[in-house]
Amino acid sequence: MTEPSAIRSPHADRPVVLSCAGLNRSFGGLKALKDATLDIHEGEIFGLVGPNGSGKTTLVNVVTGFYPPESGTVTLFGEPITGLAPHRIAERGVARTFQNLALFKGMSVLDNILIGRHVHMRPSALGALFYWWWAQKEELANRRMVEEVIEFMQLQDIRDEPVDVIPLGLQKRVELARALVAEPRLLILDEPMAGMNQEEKEYIARFILDAREERGVTVLIIEHHMDVVTAICDRVVVLSYGEIISQGRPQEAIGHPKVISAYLGERAAKRYQREAAS
Numbered sequence: 224m225t226e227p228s229a230i231r232s233p234h235a236d237r238p239v240v241l242s243c244a245g246l247n248r249s250f251g252g253l254k255a256l257k258d259a260t261l262d263i264h265e266g267e268i269f270g271l272v273g274p275n276g277s278g279k280t281t282l283v284n285v286v287t288g289f290y291p292p293e294s295g296t297v298t299l300f301g302e303p304i305t306g307l308a309p310h311r312i313a314e315r316g317v318a319r320t321f322q323n324l325a326l327f328k329g330m331s332v333l334d335n336i337l338i339g340r341h342v343h344m345r346p347s348a349l350g351a352l353f354y355w356w357w358a359q360k361e362e363l364a365n366r367r368m369v370e371e372v373i374e375f376m377q378l379q380d381i382r383d384e385p386v387d388v389i390p391l392g393l394q395k396r397v398e399l400a401r402a403l404v405a406e407p408r409l410l411i412l413d414e415p416m417a418g419m420n421q422e423e424k425e426y427i428a429r430f431i432l433d434a435r436e437e438r439g440v441t442v443l444i445i446e447h448h449m450d451v452v453t454a455i456c457d458r459v460v461v462l463s464y465g466e467i468i469s470q471g472r473p474q475e476a477i478g479h480p481k482v483i484s485a486y487l488g489e490r491a492a493k494r495y496q497r498e499a500a501s
């Protein structure tokens with residue numbers, strides 16, 4: 224059976240990177256995620272949108288192991304990862320950024336980015352003296368990767384600055400760089416453009432497209448700026464009160480009447496549709 228054209232991925236022939244099946248998660252009496260099911264194919268830029276509080280970050284936290292789901296499964300490259308600890312999932316090639324920045328204040332831009340390499344550092348590389356020669360080699364490889372990403376993200380000029388003195392837009396870029404040095408196969412971005420001006424947003428959009436092109440990463444991105452979502456995403460799902468209410472190509476999925484009412488409320492959506500029809 225073929226998928227309906229509205230939800231067929233332009234990458235449908237490529238392997239499935241991430242598969243979520245029937246994910247549920249509550250907080251107290253609140254169902255933050257209800258039966259969430261989706262597949263992301265290799266090479267896709269996949270958007271996750273929806274009003275505030277609709278469960279986007281919860282979905283990402285379930286996928287990355289920060290919150291175990293109450294039911295449902297998460298499969299990464301065909302292997303079950305449901306309930307694994309975040310660092311175990313990171314080791315399997317998943318890197319993420321956080322909605323609220325999670326940088327180490329007081330440390331330089333460079334050191335913050337270097338931390339992203341920890342998934343590739345074996346204990347001996349972290350300082351065991353017996354293996355100092357081997358550790359040094361490892362350290363060099365890590366440095367090389369970090370330098371490459373600093374150049375790719377154009378952060379050379381601020382590499383030695385303490386991360387908390389640089390503007391928010393650049394801090395977000397440092398967080399993205401930290402995720403990239405982990406050489407992820409799946410990169411998950413939680414509102415990477417929040418608080419950015421138009422020019423900064425375009426920069427990040429370009430980086431994301433280049434990261435896919437040059438590094439072969441698959442991307443799951445939570446984003447509020449619909450212009451960006453439409454421009455860079457291959458497919459999106461829309462969440463409302465923890466439920467997927469629409470999915471498909473960005474314009475179709477976002478333009479669905481259910482989505483308009485989720486954002487505007489029922490009455491405003493009807494008025495909007497009447498006006499659009501007249």
Ligand code: ADP
Nearest residue numbers: 250253255273274275276277278279280281282
């Ligand atoms: P979004 O990212 O779409 O804005 P979230 O996934 O952060 O939404 O939140 C979905 C719902 O779950 C919200 O009502 C939020 O208050 C609630 N929620 C999220 N995380 C927690 C938590 N750790 N404890 C209690 N409630 C939470």
Ligand code: MG
Nearest residue numbers: 279280281322
């Ligand atoms: Mg969120």
